Amino acid sequence: MDIVYDAFGNPEARRELVASRFPGRSRHVPRPVAAMREADDLFFDVVSQIHVPTWASGRVALADDAAHATSFLSGQGSSV
Template sequence: MPQLLDAVQAAEDCYFDSVSQIHMPAWHTGRIALVGDAAHCAALLSGRGTSLSLTGAYYLTEELKAARE
């Protein structure tokens, strides 16, 4: 840890963030639903946010369309 702290203090720029996970009993309540990154558990640096969002939007659209029929 001391080496890490020394390196952070010596760095010209440093990015630091926290990671957390929220466990929810459901992904929807009434007319509100989690979509995109909020509804998927992708690896932090996978770069899959956009593709997961588009896939989620596609399936949500299909389910909404099926519910109308």
């Protein structure tokens, strides 16, 4: 199984996974990583994208949000 999905069930594995993605190459990185390791309310989730070969089949077509929803990371929210 994918290492990201394996980490969901193990809080320490989540922290190690996040910390491993941010090696200490910058002087700013160690503080937030250290704070993340000590936090008791770490939010951990996966952002993914689904690719479909076609938006229509026969008399059925996906439109509007069903066909193209903005990413919640884009900050568009209610402005869409």
